[in-house]
Amino acid sequence: MNATVPVEVRVVHALTRRIRVVVPALARDEERLCLLEILLRKRPAVREVRGEARLGSLAVHFAPEEIGRDELVDAVAHIATALVRAPRSAKPAPTGVPDGPVRHVSLAIEGMTCASCAALIELSLKRDPRVRSAGVNFAAGTAAVDGWLDRDAVFGLIERFGYTPRPMDTLAQRRFLVEREKAQRESARKRFLAAAALTGPLMALGMAMPHHYGLRLLQFALATPVVFGAGRPFFEKAIRLAQQRGANMDTLIALGAGAAYLYSLPGLLPHRKTDFLYFEAAASIVAFVLLGRYLEERAKGKAGEAIRQLIELQPATAVVLRGGIELVVDAEAVVAGDLLRVRPGERIPTDGEVVEGASAVDEAMLTGESIPVAKAAGDRVIGGCLNQNGTLLVRATAIGRDTVLAHIVRMVDEAQNAKLPVQKLADRISSAFVPGVMGIAGATAGGWLLGGAPATHALAHAVAVVLIACPCALGLATPTAIMAGTGAAARRGIFIRNGAALETGAKVTTVVFDKTGTITEGRPAVAGWENRSGLPDGELLALVASAEHGSEHFLARALREFSQRAGVAADRPVVDFSAEPGHGIAATADGRTVLAGNAEWLARHGIDATPFADAVVRAGADGQTPVLVALDDRLAAFFAIADRPRTDAQATIARLHRLGIKTVMATGDTEAAARHVAALVGIDRVEARATPARKLELVRALQAAGETVAMVGDGINDAPALAAADVGMAVGGGTDVAVETADLTLVRGDLGKAADALSISRRTMRIIRENLFWALGYNTVAIPVAAAGRLNPMIASAAMAASSVSVVVNSLRLLRKG
Template identity: 50%
Template sequence: MTGATVNAGGRLLVRATRVGSDTRLARMARLVEDAQNGKARIQRLADRISGVFVPVVIALAVGTLGYWLGTGGGAGAAFTAAVAVLIIACPCALGLATPTALMVGTGRGAQLGILIKGPEVLESTRRVDTVVLDKTGTVTEGAMTLVGVHLADGEDETEVLRLAGALEHASEHPIARAVARGAAERVGELPAVEDFAGLEGLGVQGVVDGHAVLVGRPALLAEWSQHLPADLEEALTAAQAAGRTAVAVGWDGRARAVLTVADTVKPTSAEAIRRLRALGLRPVLLTGDNESVARSVAAEVGIDEVIAGVLPADKVDVVKRLQSEGRSVAMVGDGVNDAAALAQADLGLAMGTGTDAAIEASDLTLVRGDLRVAADAIRLSRRTLATIRGNLFWAFAYNVAALPLAALGLLNPMIAGAAMAFSSVFVVGNSLRLRGFR
């Protein structure tokens, strides 16, 4: 059930897993609110400058008053010039420069499904030059399908699917879900599993109907002396060459089959890669799949650099290595095993369709599962930062340029007040241009 669902008839029993402040909508609202209330590094610099600028202006106003009185200009002219200095230098526009741009930028981002966690994220988007993309669920749909069953001599397909499907049904991995779903569709109800264990980066093991079953990489079966016969090795190689993922199945001391699953590339991924390149970013495909599968997907979307065969725990090491090479790294992912890498990256972008752990560890959350939004997020963040910089520049330049005129008595306090107000209007208007971001 989703929001605004109407029960037209009958009885509806609903269990709320999260309510109030724990709901995803409430968390998204908090992210936007925190971003709007924070301060970017450039704003903190402006605050420090203002801490010096204000005393200097007060001293200048006092000096102007003394100068005009000392030169016989008269008390009226002296006070007029001093007041004009104070009015024209009033740093209202400085105070509005950052919050208005942040308010409009983050609000527009929320409309587009982009949640910016804080203003410091804006600085990171300007520096990044490399974007690491997790393959499954980010570049691809992440919803794999069982497309082939290759049996060793004398094996029964129904029995292989029944035992392998039962074991994989206990796992949350996308490949495991594909095998379990395909097995259930072909053989019906799956038996129960005992002593289930997930082996990170290798596969799963457990007891099904009294059989010690292994499903995963050939290396997992090899650890139990269940080596693939020549025909299954050939099927495994052929599947990998075709860009598919193959998992081996074995039990009771023998390798029994190779199952192949395929994951389709999202139709928008190729365009997203082009947009990221246009932003000056170098895309890198990161995956735990074998080199052949990774290269096939990379070629389809236009990525040249591929890092394959990476265990979940090693993803953060890949990000560290790229950073040690002098790159500023953005990471896009959606799974629990991406959380550490997202936190380590200079800029972490999590797909909102992914896990809570990934979302919490990221700097930007992309509500939709469309990779093009990642390019939009970086572009919007850079545009917002550029708007803040423009606001601060014109606010300072305006004040500094008008101060000599006020000190020389060439600026009436009434005109100075109107000009000061106009500078604030200019800053707000410049920030509102972000509403037109597409």
């Protein structure tokens, strides 16, 4: 390319302290885009940079008092130009930060038993200078790490503390993890049953004749396999953490059970009478904790059921045609370009395009669409969907992590791993919880001893403090609710890209809707037209359809389809195509200048649209959208395009009003057409003739007035407003830019899902508040009661197990219908 010409940088939206830009030259160039992120981050005025390689987009947070917006855009263009021009081996390396692109590593972690485990791993990862950010989700058993280190290095950091990291990049790896989770739940069940089988008789013996020497030996024989057999993992993890100068819930359990067991050993000496045997307490501690862990794992399994159902959609095998021979191969072995045979009743192995055959495909699990979708040659199919009644020959177009299903699973993963602002307090408390409890237990023992109590009583009260304390309930309060909330949303076809949107969504007071394709069906059709060009109808339609070929707008599609139905091909050569969202398009088709859009668009090009003024008014009164066409700077034609409101639009708006949420419709359409549609569905306020900039201004004005704003849209012209809104919702089937900019995606465009999303957000935040109140209240009350000597160790361990389970069960209420 010309060294003097910078690469194109498009500003998608701009706020006071944040801009989003798209660099088309870096689309799908992850390496160069990561370098651009690093180099921008070195600038003092830049606070944060987030890139999206698929579109080549960047969200840049900056200090406006230190750098102007235009200056920042120029800096992006300058660096991007240097990166594009430089050979890959000669690309500039950043200084002051580790070399190379920032890598994202997602993984599962086995062996975490409490919130303190997650806090310890996360803190250790963040302390490594090669890690830019890290988050560990105890409830999901997963972690996400961004930094200048590869997966093996991340795994090494985690293994150092005795935990087992597992890859989860592909659906096959995720399926393996699901099977391991099932096996671990079964193992937990068996460990509890084994412990309970020995603890029951042991507790009965403890209430029998404690002075009988033979019964003491029998208690010892029953307690030992429970404490050091079923309870062995607690001691192993506690020892490993102690070696790393760490502590967690396993430390507390090992201390409590171990102290009770060791204190009872002197009672085994012959001819020594004692009333202080705690073998049954040591065993019951382990048994109750194992019961709690098993119930907790079962409940967490239910919370993550939605994502497991998504993972299990991909079939394990595929039928591939190679050399005319059908071969059954592992689904992960399919490569792009393979021809796949999909018979009735089989799931489609991966994303592709139908080459031969016709069938109906059930896409309900991925899209929420209950009616099967007809598919024929040339149609796109999504991996994981069920082929119903015909055999299809499909060419694979996307495989592995690039499929729609894999993208949705990652989106749900990222949302579930997100840490809401409300969780920060819980994290701070959890990180200091175990050392604090150990200090309180020591103070309890010391206080009782100083007060003249026997050592046995002091020990029992200290052990009760250790056992009743529960950081797990606190650590589970937020992530289990997020898991259940995102799972409930996914079941309804709502995929949450940004977990923090759950918290913001609960506060939404106003929803702004786009019209075409959002409030309306998005399938506009030409209802009438008039040709004043002097050209034959077929000639005019061919020029218009060809000129509109470069536009993805719904109105452009309606014009192309109208021409196609009239038997006119859009086959004229087109050059100099340009589009201005909200106004119209300009192009040169077959050597003739074509303009198509609204009256303002033509006026800006010096063309008077007055001859069609009456037609424009009539169209608006009927709720139709007028499109004016000019050829070679002369007014040529008028099209009236109609688009019916969605069948669920009126019910959705009424439901939002019942939730106390105000509604606004912003559209580039005429005032009359916009008000006609708004009146049909019951929307409160209308903003007509709204350009992308005006939609952005509207969102900002509402926010400045104290409103928390959600924006629902589907097109490029909605992207700035979607990004600026407190919560952006992209209607599925919309443009890539809209979907990538939004916080939530409403698959298949069921408008009622917008109300579902806000309702789920409110319920999720209510559950989180209930969980945090219970977890904090439980520990605030229980620890002093135990320190006061009002609880024995057995009851304390049972209460601790019950507290964690109650938090998870409360979160599962989100999965109920409604």
